[in-house]
Amino acid sequence: MKLITAVIKPHRLDEVKDALQAFGVHGLTVTEASGYGRQRGHTEVYRGAEYTVDLVPKVRIEILVEDDDAEQLIDVVVKAARTGKIGDGKVWSVPVETAVRVRTGERGPDAL
Amino acid sequence: MPDGFSAGDTAFVFICAALVMLMTPGLAFFYGGMVRVKSTLNMLVMSFISLAIVSVLWVLYGYTLAFGPDAGAGLIGNLDFLGMRGIGLNDITGTIPVTAFSAFQLMFAIITPALISGAVADRTKFTGWALFVALWVTVVYFPVAHWVFFFDGGNGGWLGDRNGVIDFAGGTAVHINAGVAGLALCLVLGKRVGFKKDPMRPHSLPLVMLGSGLLWFGWFGFNAGSALAANGVAGMAFLNTQVATAAAVLGWLAYEKIKHGAFTTLGAASGAVAGLVAITPACGSVSLLGAIAIGIVAGAACAAAISLKYRFNFDDSLDVVGVHAVGGIIGSLAIGLFATGHVGQSAQGLFYGGGLGQLGKQAMGVAVVAVYSFVLSWLLGQAIHKTIGLRVSEDVEVAGIDQAEHAESAYDFSAVGASLGRAVSAATAAHTTAAAKKTEVDA
Numbered sequence: 149m150k151l152i153t154a155v156i157k158p159h160r161l162d163e164v165k166d167a168l169q170a171f172g173v174h175g176l177t178v179t180e181a182s183g184y185g186r187q188r189g190h191t192e193v194y195r196g197a198e199y200t201v202d203l204v205p206k207v208r209i210e211i212l213v214e215d216d217d218a219e220q221l222i223d224v225v226v227k228a229a230r231t232g233k234i235g236d237g238k239v240w241s242v243p244v245e246t247a248v249r250v251r252t253g254e255r256g257p258d259a260l
Numbered sequence: 261m262p263d264g265f266s267a268g269d270t271a272f273v274f275i276c277a278a279l280v281m282l283m284t285p286g287l288a289f290f291y292g293g294m295v296r297v298k299s300t301l302n303m304l305v306m307s308f309i310s311l312a313i314v315s316v317l318w319v320l321y322g323y324t325l326a327f328g329p330d331a332g333a334g335l336i337g338n339l340d341f342l343g344m345r346g347i348g349l350n351d352i353t354g355t356i357p358v359t360a361f362s363a364f365q366l367m368f369a370i371i372t373p374a375l376i377s378g379a380v381a382d383r384t385k386f387t388g389w390a391l392f393v394a395l396w397v398t399v400v401y402f403p404v405a406h407w408v409f410f411f412d413g414g415n416g417g418w419l420g421d422r423n424g425v426i427d428f429a430g431g432t433a434v435h436i437n438a439g440v441a442g443l444a445l446c447l448v449l450g451k452r453v454g455f456k457k458d459p460m461r462p463h464s465l466p467l468v469m470l471g472s473g474l475l476w477f478g479w480f481g482f483n484a485g486s487a488l489a490a491n492g493v494a495g496m497a498f499l500n501t502q503v504a505t506a507a508a509v510l511g512w513l514a515y516e517k518i519k520h521g522a523f524t525t526l527g528a529a530s531g532a533v534a535g536l537v538a539i540t541p542a543c544g545s546v547s548l549l550g551a552i553a554i555g556i557v558a559g560a561a562c563a564a565a566i567s568l569k570y571r572f573n574f575d576d577s578l579d580v581v582g583v584h585a586v587g588g589i590i591g592s593l594a595i596g597l598f599a600t601g602h603v604g605q606s607a608q609g610l611f612y613g614g615g616l617g618q619l620g621k622q623a624m625g626v627a628v629v630a631v632y633s634f635v636l637s638w639l640l641g642q643a644i645h646k647t648i649g650l651r652v653s654e655d656v657e658v659a660g661i662d663q664a665e666h667a668e669s670a671y672d673f674s675a676v677g678a679s680l681g682r683a684v685s686a687a688t689a690a691h692t693t694a695a696a697k698k699t700e701v702d703a
Contacts, residue, residue: 192461193516193520193522193524194461194526195526195527195530195566195579196519196567197570199459
């Protein structure tokens with residue numbers, strides 16, 4: 149099994165979710181995140197005091213998949229998340245030792 | 261009711277008193293939105309406690325010190341009305357019951373110390389603040405209100421009644437007074453941890469907008485109500501208030517756009533308050549064109565003045581000096597330039613052929629109130645700071661004053677955060693609080 153993690157622009161979440169559903173992914177976890185890459189942050193002004201805001205809002209998506217599906221699923225996420233502008237985010241995968249479905253106790257790929 | 265009583269005027273003044281009362285919660289929101297999340301509640305309750313403390317002191321001795329018969333030289337009222345005794349149910353002043361006048365003036369006494377709280381955000385010990393409010397209204401606000409607002413046919417307050425300083429609704433007694441006190445108090449307390457280094461951006465601009473909207477609304481009571489009658493002067497004060505405030509929003513936004521490249525929401529809200537402050541003393545003596553001029557100047561000048569704290573290195577957290585002291589001074593001096601002599605007052609300003617006479621009187625009023633307020637506020641602040649303490653520990657300030665001083669947090673949006681809490685019995689809670697206090701003392 150693999151854990152796919154994607155950090156993307158918040159407004160692309162719906163597209164990514166729809167694409168994953170079409171691909172046949174049954175579940176995912178979404179977290180609100182902050183971060184920056186090459187695009188860095190922006191400047192805000194409050195009563196004359198200027199602040200650079202380094203961290204910009206992002207959405208972090210986590211999906212557990214079987215090994216064979218991993219590469220294709222990464223492509224699906226990347227395609228759905230892409231706007232072509234700076235700040236589109238990153239996607240990566242790491243191997244996962246085991247997974248358990250809490251309700252039934254099923255283990256491994258059966259738990260997905 | 262006796263001859264001269266007017267039911268219309270009385271109804272108007274009661275409504276205005278309620279409008280002015282609403283300004284204090286409005287101010288709490290205006291300030292509350294501007295601080296960081298961790299001190300939101302402290303900021304709100306610093307204003308709210310003024311409603312509680314000053315109301316009680318007002319009926320006990322505040323009214324008689326401010327509006328009792330003059331005790332000598334126009335400096336303070338005598339104690340004839342201690343506890344509001346000796347005021348009959350049907351006694352009137354002008355055309356309204358004394359009770360209505362007293363209620364209206366009380367609301368001014370409440371908001372003035374509340375205004376100061378913005379200068380000392382995030383770091384003021386609540387007991388120290390409460391004591392400061394009680395002492396400050398006693399030795400600063402009540403006497404200054406007497407100087408400026410008490411008229412008794414030439415035997416009233418020494419600035420207004422005896423020397424012709426014009427302050428229609430409180431440019432000196434309320435705004436310069438509070439603004440300068442804010443400066444004194446933030447100098448006593450010192451800068452916040454991270455001043456000029458950490459970002460201290462407002463946590464909720466919608467709350468700031470709500471607060472400035474409530475202030476604007478309530479200010480019609482403040483200014484028009486100061487005519488103490490539902491008449492033409494009140495109408496003029498009402499319209500002057502609206503148009504000066506509007507012009508100040510434009511003035512502030514124009515300055516900001518030129519200087520910083522953006523029209524900010526906070527700038528619009530701050531410009532409105534700057535305009536309201538500046539027109540307060542002048543709304544009963546200037547024309548609508550004069551009001552527009554005062555508004556534009558005040559908006560732009562206050563927008564420029566708020567950066568002084570960075571240059572001179574004092575942490576007036578929410579710009580009480582830049583908005584209330586500077587705005588109040590502009591409005592008070594502007595009377596000496598723009599008074600037409602045809603609104604509520606006969607004195608004329610420089611631009612209307614009155615020469616420099618009124619301008620000199622206004623400058624004297626500004627200087628007297630500013631010096632008196634600064635010295636007394638600084639002394640009171642030092643006295644409290646050296647005894648029961650006026651500033652929380654650095655740990656408390658960094659962690660957030662809300663939890664340490666009030667045992668609450670302003671917002672709980674997090675499902676995880678809520679599930680971490682566990683209900684404890686009342687006894688356990690009291691015990692925990694005591695333990696927390698002990699830890700704080702030890703620290």
